[in-house]
Amino acid sequence: MEPTVQGKMFTILMGYLASLFIVHVNGGTSLPPDIHQKLISNGRYHDQMQKMQALKHSLLTRRQLATPPISSSPAPAPQATLQPPGSRPRVYQVTSYGADPTGKSDSTEALLKAIADAFNGPSEGFLMKGITNLGGAHINLQGGNYLISKPLRLPAAGAGNLMISGGTLTASDDFPADGYLIDLSASSSSSSSYYYEYITIKDLMLDCKFRGGGISVINSLRTSIDNCYITHFNTEGISVKNGHETYIRNSFLGQHITAGGDPGERNFSGTAINLMGNDNAVTDVVIFSAAIGVMVSGQANTLSGVHCYNKATGFGGTGIYLKLPSLTQTRIVNCYLDYTGIVAEDPVQLTISSSFFLGDAFILLKSINGLAKGINIVDNMFAGSDKGIEIVQLDQSKGPFKKIDQVVVDRNNVEGMNLKATAARGSAQGNGTSWTVDFSRVLLFPNLINHVQYSLSSSGTKFPSHALRNVSQNRVVIESDIAVAARVFVTVEQGS
Numbered sequence: 001m002e003p004t005v006q007g008k009m010f011t012i013l014m015g016y017l018a019s020l021f022i023v024h025v026n027g028g029t030s031l032p033p034d035i036h037q038k039l040i041s042n043g044r045y046h047d048q049m050q051k052m053q054a055l056k057h058s059l060l061t062r063r064q065l066a067t068p069p070i071s072s073s074p075a076p077a078p079q080a081t082l083q084p085p086g087s088r089p090r091v092y093q094v095t096s097y098g099a100d101p102t103g104k105s106d107s108t109e110a111l112l113k114a115i116a117d118a119f120n121g122p123s124e125g126f127l128m129k130g131i132t133n134l135g136g137a138h139i140n141l142q143g144g145n146y147l148i149s150k151p152l153r154l155p156a157a158g159a160g161n162l163m164i165s166g167g168t169l170t171a172s173d174d175f176p177a178d179g180y181l182i183d184l185s186a187s188s189s190s191s192s193s194y195y196y197e198y199i200t201i202k203d204l205m206l207d208c209k210f211r212g213g214g215i216s217v218i219n220s221l222r223t224s225i226d227n228c229y230i231t232h233f234n235t236e237g238i239s240v241k242n243g244h245e246t247y248i249r250n251s252f253l254g255q256h257i258t259a260g261g262d263p264g265e266r267n268f269s270g271t272a273i274n275l276m277g278n279d280n281a282v283t284d285v286v287i288f289s290a291a292i293g294v295m296v297s298g299q300a301n302t303l304s305g306v307h308c309y310n311k312a313t314g315f316g317g318t319g320i321y322l323k324l325p326s327l328t329q330t331r332i333v334n335c336y337l338d339y340t341g342i343v344a345e346d347p348v349q350l351t352i353s354s355s356f357f358l359g360d361a362f363i364l365l366k367s368i369n370g371l372a373k374g375i376n377i378v379d380n381m382f383a384g385s386d387k388g389i390e391i392v393q394l395d396q397s398k399g400p401f402k403k404i405d406q407v408v409v410d411r412n413n414v415e416g417m418n419l420k421a422t423a424a425r426g427s428a429q430g431n432g433t434s435w436t437v438d439f440s441r442v443l444l445f446p447n448l449i450n451h452v453q454y455s456l457s458s459s460g461t462k463f464p465s466h467a468l469r470n471v472s473q474n475r476v477v478i479e480s481d482i483a484v485a486a487r488v489f490v491t492v493e494q495g496s
Contacts, residue, residue: 019033091139092118094146094167101144103170108148118153118162128221130192132159141167141204148172149218151179157186157437160197160221164204165181171209171232180216180239182204184223194243194270197221201228216255219243226250230272231257237272237290237494240298244279254289254310260338262289266315282306293319299329307337307475313361318343324352325368326399338362342426349374357391360384360417366395370402375407375495392420392444401445407495408443420444426476430486437490444494447473451493454478460488 026110061139093103099110109306116135125188169181186195195218206214206228214230217223219242228251231235238251240246253272256262256425273282284305285291293308303320313316315461319337322328331353332342338357343485344350347366357363357380365372381390391411394401409422422444426437435456443449450472456466456478464480472494473475480486 005084010406014115019262025229029315034438035146037308050076053381054154075442090118090121092133092137092139094139094141095144099141099144099166100145101146102143103147106149106172107146108150108152109238111146111148111152112155115152115164124161126246127160128192128194128196130158131194131197131221134159134161137162137360139164141165141169143167144171148181149174149364150176151181151183151212153183153185153187154185154196154199157195159220160190160199162198163200163202165200166204168205168207170207171211173209173211175209177212179212179234180214181208181212181234182215184220185216185218194221196223198223202226205231207231210234214238217241217243217246221245223247224249228252231255233270233272235270236274237270239274239275239276242278243277244298246275246277247283248273248282248285250261252286252288254287256289258289260288260320265289265311265317268315272310287319291317292321295321296330298488300325301325301330303330303332304334306332307336307338310339310340311438312339312359313341314339319361322347323423324372327397329376346371347375349372352375353377353379355380357382360387360389362389362417363392364395365392367397367399367401370405371398372401372495373403373405374408375394375409380410380412382412382414382417384415386416388418390420394444404445404448404495407444409495423491423493425489425491427487427489428478431483431485433483434469435478435488436485437476437478437488439476439492442475444493448494449474449476450495451491452476452490454488454490455491456480456486456488458484460484460486 031409068166074197076235088246094114097110111292118134118139121137122135124133132173143166147170149172171181182198182201199220208214210232211231216239221243223246225238225248230253233255235468238248240431253428255268255270256264268289269291271292272287272294274295275298279300282294286307287310290310292304293310294303308319309320317340317381319340320332320342322330322344323469326348328344328347328470333354335355337355337357339361341357341361342352343364343366345366347365348371352363353376363377374397377392391414393411407422409420417440424442426439427435428435452468452471454468462482462484464482464484466480468480469477476490476492
Protein backbone atom coordinates (compact mmCIF):
# COMPACT_ATOMS: atom_id res chain seq x y z
CA MET A 1 0.00 0.00 0.00
CA GLU A 2 1.30 3.52 -0.91
CA PRO A 3 2.04 5.68 2.14
CA THR A 4 -0.32 8.63 2.53
CA VAL A 5 0.79 12.23 2.21
CA GLN A 6 0.31 12.74 5.98
CA GLY A 7 2.57 9.75 6.71
CA LYS A 8 5.25 11.12 4.40
CA MET A 9 5.10 14.53 6.02
CA PHE A 10 5.38 13.00 9.54
CA THR A 11 8.50 11.12 8.52
CA ILE A 12 10.00 14.27 6.96
CA LEU A 13 9.20 16.29 10.11
CA MET A 14 10.84 13.76 12.45
CA GLY A 15 13.97 13.73 10.34
CA TYR A 16 14.12 17.48 10.44
CA LEU A 17 13.76 17.57 14.22
CA ALA A 18 16.67 15.15 14.52
CA SER A 19 18.77 17.59 12.52
CA LEU A 20 17.90 20.68 14.54
CA PHE A 21 21.10 20.51 16.58
CA ILE A 22 23.13 20.49 13.37
CA VAL A 23 21.10 23.43 12.05
CA HIS A 24 21.68 25.36 15.25
CA VAL A 25 25.41 24.70 15.30
CA ASN A 26 25.83 25.75 11.65
CA GLY A 27 23.66 28.82 12.20
CA GLY A 28 21.63 28.21 8.96
CA THR A 29 18.13 27.13 7.87
CA SER A 30 18.90 25.20 4.69
CA LEU A 31 17.65 21.64 4.22
CA PRO A 32 19.09 18.76 2.28
CA PRO A 33 18.13 19.04 -1.44
CA ASP A 34 15.93 15.92 -1.56
CA ILE A 35 13.79 17.02 1.41
CA HIS A 36 13.59 20.55 0.06
CA GLN A 37 12.33 19.24 -3.31
CA LYS A 38 9.68 17.03 -1.68
CA LEU A 39 8.30 19.88 0.38
CA ILE A 40 8.04 22.11 -2.67
CA SER A 41 6.30 19.38 -4.69
CA ASN A 42 3.63 18.98 -2.02
CA GLY A 43 2.90 22.74 -2.00
CA ARG A 44 3.35 23.10 1.75
CA TYR A 45 6.89 24.30 1.83
CA HIS A 46 6.28 27.75 3.31
CA ASP A 47 3.85 26.49 5.98
CA GLN A 48 6.19 23.81 7.17
CA MET A 49 9.11 26.21 7.26
CA GLN A 50 7.21 28.64 9.48
CA LYS A 51 6.28 25.90 11.94
CA MET A 52 9.85 24.68 12.07
CA GLN A 53 11.17 28.19 12.65
CA ALA A 54 8.72 28.67 15.52
CA LEU A 55 9.76 25.35 17.10
CA LYS A 56 13.43 26.25 16.75
CA HIS A 57 12.82 29.62 18.36
CA SER A 58 11.07 28.08 21.38
CA LEU A 59 13.91 25.57 21.89
CA LEU A 60 16.54 28.33 21.77
CA THR A 61 14.58 30.45 24.24
CA ARG A 62 14.42 27.57 26.76
CA ARG A 63 18.15 26.94 26.44
CA GLN A 64 18.97 30.59 27.06
CA LEU A 65 16.78 30.65 30.16
CA ALA A 66 18.52 27.55 31.55
CA THR A 67 22.04 28.90 30.97
CA PRO A 68 23.31 31.55 33.49
CA PRO A 69 24.74 34.71 31.97
CA ILE A 70 28.51 34.85 31.56
CA SER A 71 30.14 37.58 33.63
CA SER A 72 33.68 38.85 33.41
CA SER A 73 33.77 39.90 37.11
CA PRO A 74 35.62 37.55 39.59
CA ALA A 75 33.61 35.02 41.60
CA PRO A 76 32.82 36.11 45.16
CA ALA A 77 34.88 34.49 47.96
CA PRO A 78 33.20 31.54 49.73
CA GLN A 79 31.44 32.51 52.91
CA ALA A 80 32.44 30.73 56.19
CA THR A 81 29.77 28.38 57.42
CA LEU A 82 28.71 29.05 60.97
CA GLN A 83 28.96 25.86 63.03
CA PRO A 84 26.58 25.11 65.85
CA PRO A 85 28.25 25.44 69.26
CA GLY A 86 28.33 21.71 69.93
CA SER A 87 30.30 20.96 66.74
CA ARG A 88 33.20 23.38 67.26
CA PRO A 89 36.66 21.91 68.00
CA ARG A 90 37.34 21.49 71.71
CA VAL A 91 41.12 22.08 71.58
CA TYR A 92 42.30 24.86 73.90
CA GLN A 93 45.73 26.22 72.89
CA VAL A 94 47.25 27.61 76.07
CA THR A 95 49.41 30.21 74.35
CA SER A 96 46.23 31.92 73.11
CA TYR A 97 45.44 32.55 76.79
CA GLY A 98 48.80 34.23 77.34
CA ALA A 99 50.81 31.27 78.65
CA ASP A 100 54.55 31.72 78.15
CA PRO A 101 56.03 28.63 76.41
CA THR A 102 59.58 29.71 77.23
CA GLY A 103 59.11 29.19 80.98
CA LYS A 104 60.43 32.65 81.83
CA SER A 105 57.21 34.13 83.22
CA ASP A 106 54.47 32.62 85.37
CA SER A 107 51.77 30.93 83.29
CA THR A 108 49.56 29.67 86.12
CA GLU A 109 46.57 31.93 85.54
CA ALA A 110 46.63 31.45 81.77
CA LEU A 111 46.62 27.67 82.16
CA LEU A 112 43.83 27.79 84.73
CA LYS A 113 41.78 29.98 82.39
CA ALA A 114 42.18 27.46 79.57
CA ILE A 115 41.08 24.66 81.90
CA ALA A 116 38.10 26.70 83.08
CA ASP A 117 37.02 27.35 79.49
CA ALA A 118 37.21 23.64 78.74
CA PHE A 119 34.96 22.94 81.72
CA ASN A 120 32.51 25.65 80.67
CA GLY A 121 32.50 24.58 77.03
CA PRO A 122 29.96 22.42 75.22
CA SER A 123 29.08 19.09 76.78
CA GLU A 124 27.74 15.80 75.48
CA GLY A 125 25.40 14.56 78.17
CA PHE A 126 26.80 12.52 81.06
CA LEU A 127 29.21 9.70 81.84
CA MET A 128 28.53 8.34 85.33
CA LYS A 129 25.56 9.94 87.02
CA GLY A 130 26.52 13.50 87.90
CA ILE A 131 29.64 13.51 85.66
CA THR A 132 29.29 15.92 82.73
CA ASN A 133 30.81 14.63 79.47
CA LEU A 134 33.09 17.39 78.14
CA GLY A 135 33.22 15.63 74.77
CA GLY A 136 36.98 15.08 74.62
CA ALA A 137 38.10 18.62 75.44
CA HIS A 138 41.87 18.96 75.00
CA ILE A 139 44.18 21.34 76.89
CA ASN A 140 47.10 21.51 74.46
CA LEU A 141 50.40 22.74 75.93
CA GLN A 142 51.82 23.05 72.40
CA GLY A 143 55.24 21.70 73.32
CA GLY A 144 56.06 24.61 75.62
CA ASN A 145 57.68 24.79 79.05
CA TYR A 146 55.38 26.59 81.48
CA LEU A 147 56.32 27.94 84.89
CA ILE A 148 53.58 27.59 87.51
CA SER A 149 53.41 28.89 91.08
CA LYS A 150 50.41 26.92 92.34
CA PRO A 151 48.72 23.61 91.50
CA LEU A 152 46.66 23.29 88.35
CA ARG A 153 43.40 22.27 89.97
CA LEU A 154 40.27 21.50 88.00
CA PRO A 155 37.64 24.18 88.65
CA ALA A 156 34.72 21.96 89.67
CA ALA A 157 33.84 18.38 90.47
CA GLY A 158 31.51 16.36 88.31
CA ALA A 159 33.12 16.41 84.84
CA GLY A 160 35.02 14.03 82.60
CA ASN A 161 36.39 13.18 79.16
CA LEU A 162 39.20 15.75 79.23
CA MET A 163 42.86 15.55 78.17
CA ILE A 164 45.90 17.60 79.22
CA SER A 165 48.95 16.89 77.06
CA GLY A 166 51.95 17.94 75.08
CA GLY A 167 54.44 19.99 77.08
CA THR A 168 56.38 20.63 80.30
CA LEU A 169 55.23 22.03 83.63
CA THR A 170 57.87 23.41 85.99
CA ALA A 171 57.34 24.44 89.60
CA SER A 172 58.43 27.95 90.54
CA ASP A 173 60.59 28.72 93.57
CA ASP A 174 57.50 29.65 95.60
CA PHE A 175 55.39 26.63 94.61
CA PRO A 176 53.70 25.13 97.73
CA ALA A 177 55.89 22.43 99.27
CA ASP A 178 52.84 20.22 99.89
CA GLY A 179 51.19 20.81 96.52
CA TYR A 180 51.06 18.84 93.24
CA LEU A 181 51.64 20.34 89.80
CA ILE A 182 48.40 18.74 88.54
CA ASP A 183 45.78 18.28 91.24
CA LEU A 184 42.63 16.26 90.47
CA SER A 185 40.94 17.11 93.73
CA ALA A 186 37.58 18.78 93.86
CA SER A 187 37.30 22.47 94.67
CA SER A 188 33.51 22.07 94.85
CA SER A 189 31.05 19.27 95.53
CA SER A 190 29.20 17.15 92.99
CA SER A 191 26.11 14.97 92.88
CA SER A 192 28.31 12.09 91.72
CA SER A 193 30.05 9.70 94.10
CA TYR A 194 33.27 10.44 92.15
CA TYR A 195 34.91 13.79 91.48
CA TYR A 196 36.06 13.13 87.92
CA GLU A 197 35.89 10.42 85.27
CA TYR A 198 38.06 9.67 82.25
CA ILE A 199 40.68 12.38 82.71
CA THR A 200 43.78 11.74 80.57
CA ILE A 201 47.19 13.22 81.43
CA LYS A 202 49.53 12.40 78.57
CA ASP A 203 52.89 13.25 76.99
CA LEU A 204 54.03 15.56 79.78
CA MET A 205 57.22 16.30 81.65
CA LEU A 206 56.63 17.48 85.22
CA ASP A 207 59.58 19.10 86.98
CA CYS A 208 58.66 19.61 90.63
CA LYS A 209 61.93 21.39 91.45
CA PHE A 210 61.87 19.66 94.87
CA ARG A 211 58.71 21.60 95.67
CA GLY A 212 55.93 19.08 96.35
CA GLY A 213 54.71 16.33 94.03
CA GLY A 214 53.76 15.67 90.44
CA ILE A 215 50.16 14.44 90.06
CA SER A 216 47.43 13.92 92.65
CA VAL A 217 44.33 11.88 91.73
CA ILE A 218 41.62 11.85 94.40
CA ASN A 219 38.34 9.93 94.27
CA SER A 220 38.36 9.75 90.49
CA LEU A 221 37.28 7.05 88.08
CA ARG A 222 39.09 5.74 84.98
CA THR A 223 42.00 8.17 85.04
CA SER A 224 44.84 7.63 82.56
CA ILE A 225 48.44 8.81 83.09
CA ASP A 226 50.41 7.92 79.97
CA ASN A 227 53.93 8.69 78.73
CA CYS A 228 54.87 11.11 81.49
CA TYR A 229 58.30 11.97 82.92
CA ILE A 230 58.05 13.13 86.53
CA THR A 231 61.13 14.28 88.40
CA HIS A 232 62.50 16.34 91.31
CA PHE A 233 59.55 15.57 93.61
CA ASN A 234 60.17 15.70 97.36
CA THR A 235 56.92 14.00 98.40
CA GLU A 236 55.31 11.78 95.73
CA GLY A 237 55.57 11.58 91.98
CA ILE A 238 52.01 10.28 91.58
CA SER A 239 49.47 9.97 94.39
CA VAL A 240 46.22 8.04 93.89
CA LYS A 241 43.70 8.20 96.73
CA ASN A 242 40.29 6.53 96.80
CA GLY A 243 38.35 6.11 93.58
CA HIS A 244 39.52 3.33 91.32
CA GLU A 245 40.81 2.37 87.88
CA THR A 246 43.69 4.81 87.59
CA TYR A 247 46.02 3.43 84.90
CA ILE A 248 49.67 4.57 84.95
CA ARG A 249 51.69 3.36 81.98
CA ASN A 250 54.73 4.01 79.80
CA SER A 251 56.13 6.56 82.25
CA PHE A 252 59.39 7.44 84.01
CA LEU A 253 59.69 8.69 87.58
CA GLY A 254 62.69 9.71 89.65
CA GLN A 255 63.46 12.20 92.39
CA HIS A 256 66.90 12.72 90.87
CA ILE A 257 67.76 12.31 87.23
CA THR A 258 70.19 9.40 87.16
CA ALA A 259 70.78 6.09 85.43
CA GLY A 260 71.98 4.16 88.50
CA GLY A 261 75.11 4.20 90.62
CA ASP A 262 74.44 7.75 91.77
CA PRO A 263 76.82 8.91 94.53
CA GLY A 264 73.90 10.44 96.42
CA GLU A 265 71.70 7.33 96.23
CA ARG A 266 71.65 6.68 99.96
CA ASN A 267 69.99 10.10 100.43
CA PHE A 268 67.13 9.53 97.97
CA SER A 269 63.73 10.16 99.58
CA GLY A 270 60.09 10.36 98.63
CA THR A 271 57.77 7.84 96.96
CA ALA A 272 57.45 7.62 93.21
CA ILE A 273 53.91 6.13 93.08
CA ASN A 274 51.51 5.84 96.02
CA LEU A 275 48.37 3.77 95.39
CA MET A 276 45.83 4.34 98.15
CA GLY A 277 42.87 3.13 96.12
CA ASN A 278 41.47 0.00 94.50
CA ASP A 279 41.61 -1.58 91.05
CA ASN A 280 44.53 0.42 89.70
CA ALA A 281 47.27 -0.70 87.31
CA VAL A 282 50.91 0.33 86.87
CA THR A 283 52.26 -0.96 83.57
CA ASP A 284 55.62 -0.53 81.81
CA VAL A 285 56.95 2.09 84.20
CA VAL A 286 60.57 2.84 85.19
CA ILE A 287 61.35 4.23 88.64
CA PHE A 288 64.96 5.36 88.77
CA SER A 289 65.27 7.24 92.07
CA ALA A 290 63.14 7.41 95.24
CA ALA A 291 63.22 5.86 98.70
CA ILE A 292 60.16 3.75 97.76
CA GLY A 293 59.31 2.92 94.18
CA VAL A 294 55.64 1.91 94.53
CA MET A 295 53.69 2.03 97.78
CA VAL A 296 50.43 0.05 97.70
CA SER A 297 47.78 0.38 100.41
CA GLY A 298 44.67 -0.36 98.33
CA GLN A 299 43.19 -3.66 97.20
CA ALA A 300 43.12 -5.41 93.82
CA ASN A 301 45.98 -3.52 92.20
CA THR A 302 48.20 -4.85 89.40
CA LEU A 303 51.86 -4.09 88.68
CA SER A 304 53.27 -5.34 85.40
CA GLY A 305 56.48 -4.53 83.59
CA VAL A 306 57.68 -2.20 86.37
CA HIS A 307 61.47 -1.68 86.60
CA CYS A 308 62.60 -0.42 90.00
CA TYR A 309 66.16 0.68 90.61
CA ASN A 310 65.06 3.56 92.78
CA LYS A 311 67.28 2.91 95.83
CA ALA A 312 69.25 -0.18 96.77
CA THR A 313 68.08 -2.31 99.69
CA GLY A 314 71.52 -1.86 101.24
CA PHE A 315 70.85 1.89 101.41
CA GLY A 316 67.40 1.38 102.95
CA GLY A 317 65.36 1.51 99.75
CA THR A 318 62.33 -0.57 98.76
CA GLY A 319 61.17 -1.24 95.23
CA ILE A 320 57.56 -2.21 95.99
CA TYR A 321 56.01 -1.90 99.46
CA LEU A 322 52.64 -3.60 100.09
CA LYS A 323 51.35 -1.87 103.21
CA LEU A 324 47.96 -3.47 103.50
CA PRO A 325 47.96 -6.09 106.25
CA SER A 326 45.42 -8.91 105.92
CA LEU A 327 43.91 -7.76 102.58
CA THR A 328 46.64 -7.39 99.99
CA GLN A 329 45.00 -8.72 96.81
CA THR A 330 47.88 -7.57 94.64
CA ARG A 331 49.43 -9.07 91.50
CA ILE A 332 53.07 -8.34 90.63
CA VAL A 333 53.91 -9.85 87.27
CA ASN A 334 56.83 -9.55 84.86
CA CYS A 335 58.61 -6.88 86.90
CA TYR A 336 62.31 -6.11 87.33
CA LEU A 337 63.56 -5.48 90.87
CA ASP A 338 67.06 -4.10 90.38
CA TYR A 339 69.07 -4.11 93.64
CA THR A 340 65.84 -3.33 95.50
CA GLY A 341 63.14 -5.72 96.68
CA ILE A 342 59.53 -6.25 97.71
CA VAL A 343 58.07 -5.93 101.22
CA ALA A 344 54.58 -7.30 102.05
CA GLU A 345 52.91 -6.85 105.42
CA ASP A 346 50.66 -9.76 106.52
CA PRO A 347 50.05 -10.68 102.88
CA VAL A 348 46.70 -12.17 101.91
CA GLN A 349 46.10 -13.07 98.26
CA LEU A 350 49.40 -11.99 96.77
CA THR A 351 50.93 -13.19 93.52
CA ILE A 352 54.53 -12.48 92.51
CA SER A 353 55.51 -14.29 89.31
CA SER A 354 57.64 -14.15 86.18
CA SER A 355 59.79 -11.39 87.65
CA PHE A 356 63.55 -10.81 87.79
CA PHE A 357 65.41 -9.94 91.00
CA LEU A 358 68.96 -8.67 90.44
CA GLY A 359 71.74 -7.73 92.83
CA ASP A 360 70.64 -9.77 95.88
CA ALA A 361 67.14 -8.28 95.69
CA PHE A 362 64.68 -10.39 97.68
CA ILE A 363 61.08 -10.65 98.88
CA LEU A 364 60.35 -9.90 102.56
CA LEU A 365 57.15 -11.14 104.23
CA LYS A 366 56.59 -8.99 107.30
CA SER A 367 54.45 -10.23 110.19
CA ILE A 368 52.10 -7.66 111.71
CA ASN A 369 49.36 -9.90 113.08
CA GLY A 370 50.98 -13.19 112.10
CA LEU A 371 48.91 -13.83 108.95
CA ALA A 372 50.09 -15.23 105.62
CA LYS A 373 47.43 -16.65 103.33
CA GLY A 374 46.90 -17.21 99.63
CA ILE A 375 50.45 -16.37 98.52
CA ASN A 376 51.99 -17.49 95.23
CA ILE A 377 55.68 -16.69 94.66
CA VAL A 378 56.48 -18.77 91.62
CA ASP A 379 58.45 -18.83 88.37
CA ASN A 380 60.81 -15.95 89.23
CA MET A 381 64.55 -15.49 88.63
CA PHE A 382 66.98 -14.40 91.34
CA ALA A 383 70.61 -13.39 90.77
CA GLY A 384 73.02 -12.38 93.52
CA SER A 385 76.67 -12.12 94.52
CA ASP A 386 77.11 -15.33 96.57
CA LYS A 387 76.69 -13.55 99.90
CA GLY A 388 74.20 -16.10 101.22
CA ILE A 389 71.16 -13.85 100.78
CA GLU A 390 67.87 -15.78 100.85
CA ILE A 391 65.44 -15.08 98.02
CA VAL A 392 62.39 -14.96 100.34
CA GLN A 393 62.75 -13.85 103.95
CA LEU A 394 60.55 -13.45 107.01
CA ASP A 395 60.42 -10.45 109.32
CA GLN A 396 58.91 -11.73 112.59
CA SER A 397 60.19 -8.96 114.83
CA LYS A 398 56.60 -8.11 115.81
CA GLY A 399 55.64 -11.72 116.34
CA PRO A 400 55.74 -15.01 114.42
CA PHE A 401 53.49 -16.01 111.57
CA LYS A 402 50.78 -18.13 113.20
CA LYS A 403 48.06 -18.35 110.55
CA ILE A 404 49.66 -19.80 107.44
CA ASP A 405 47.49 -21.21 104.68
CA GLN A 406 47.77 -21.75 100.91
CA VAL A 407 51.30 -20.38 100.66
CA VAL A 408 53.27 -21.58 97.66
CA VAL A 409 56.89 -20.57 97.08
CA ASP A 410 58.19 -22.84 94.36
CA ARG A 411 59.69 -23.19 90.86
CA ASN A 412 62.01 -20.20 91.27
CA ASN A 413 65.50 -20.39 89.79
CA VAL A 414 68.45 -19.00 91.71
CA GLU A 415 72.03 -17.96 90.92
CA GLY A 416 74.30 -16.66 93.69
CA MET A 417 71.55 -16.60 96.37
CA ASN A 418 70.02 -19.13 98.76
CA LEU A 419 66.87 -20.87 97.63
CA LYS A 420 63.80 -20.78 99.86
CA ALA A 421 60.58 -22.67 99.18
CA THR A 422 57.48 -24.19 100.72
CA ALA A 423 57.99 -27.51 98.93
CA ALA A 424 61.17 -29.54 98.73
CA ARG A 425 62.57 -32.96 97.90
CA GLY A 426 65.51 -34.75 99.42
CA SER A 427 67.03 -38.16 100.18
CA ALA A 428 69.25 -39.92 102.70
CA GLN A 429 71.22 -43.17 102.49
CA GLY A 430 72.62 -45.39 105.24
CA ASN A 431 72.84 -48.75 106.94
CA GLY A 432 70.80 -48.84 110.09
CA THR A 433 67.34 -48.22 111.49
CA SER A 434 67.03 -44.42 111.13
CA TRP A 435 67.33 -41.93 108.26
CA THR A 436 67.10 -38.14 108.60
CA VAL A 437 66.54 -35.62 105.79
CA ASP A 438 67.11 -32.01 106.89
CA PHE A 439 65.02 -29.40 105.01
CA SER A 440 65.66 -26.51 107.42
CA ARG A 441 67.95 -24.67 104.99
CA VAL A 442 65.36 -24.75 102.20
CA LEU A 443 61.91 -24.47 103.77
CA LEU A 444 60.64 -20.93 104.31
CA PHE A 445 58.70 -21.25 107.57
CA PRO A 446 60.55 -22.68 110.58
CA ASN A 447 59.29 -25.83 112.21
CA LEU A 448 56.38 -26.28 109.83
CA ILE A 449 55.86 -29.38 107.69
CA ASN A 450 52.25 -30.18 106.85
CA HIS A 451 52.69 -32.98 104.36
CA VAL A 452 55.30 -35.71 103.88
CA GLN A 453 55.53 -38.36 101.21
CA TYR A 454 58.42 -40.83 101.30
CA SER A 455 59.61 -44.16 99.97
CA LEU A 456 62.30 -46.55 101.27
CA SER A 457 64.47 -48.53 98.86
CA SER A 458 66.56 -51.51 100.04
CA SER A 459 68.45 -54.02 97.91
CA GLY A 460 68.86 -56.60 100.70
CA THR A 461 66.86 -59.73 101.36
CA LYS A 462 65.15 -58.31 104.39
CA PHE A 463 61.76 -56.52 104.27
CA PRO A 464 61.72 -54.07 107.17
CA SER A 465 58.70 -52.32 108.58
CA HIS A 466 59.26 -48.56 108.56
CA ALA A 467 57.43 -45.37 109.46
CA LEU A 468 57.65 -41.57 109.61
CA ARG A 469 58.70 -40.74 113.16
CA ASN A 470 59.37 -36.97 113.36
CA VAL A 471 59.09 -33.70 111.38
CA SER A 472 60.14 -31.17 114.02
CA GLN A 473 62.49 -28.31 113.09
CA ASN A 474 61.84 -29.16 109.43
CA ARG A 475 63.79 -32.42 109.74
CA VAL A 476 62.12 -35.62 108.55
CA VAL A 477 63.04 -38.80 110.42
CA ILE A 478 62.20 -42.27 109.05
CA GLU A 479 62.79 -45.37 111.23
CA SER A 480 62.66 -49.13 110.59
CA ASP A 481 62.25 -52.10 112.92
CA ILE A 482 65.46 -53.82 111.74
CA ALA A 483 68.78 -52.57 110.48
CA VAL A 484 69.04 -52.53 106.70
CA ALA A 485 71.10 -50.79 104.02
CA ALA A 486 68.55 -48.47 102.43
CA ARG A 487 67.89 -45.10 100.87
CA VAL A 488 64.84 -42.95 101.61
CA PHE A 489 63.31 -40.41 99.19
CA VAL A 490 61.24 -37.63 100.80
CA THR A 491 58.95 -34.88 99.50
CA VAL A 492 57.60 -32.27 101.92
CA GLU A 493 55.21 -29.33 101.78
CA GLN A 494 54.38 -26.52 104.14
CA GLY A 495 52.13 -23.53 104.00
CA SER A 496 48.71 -25.16 103.85
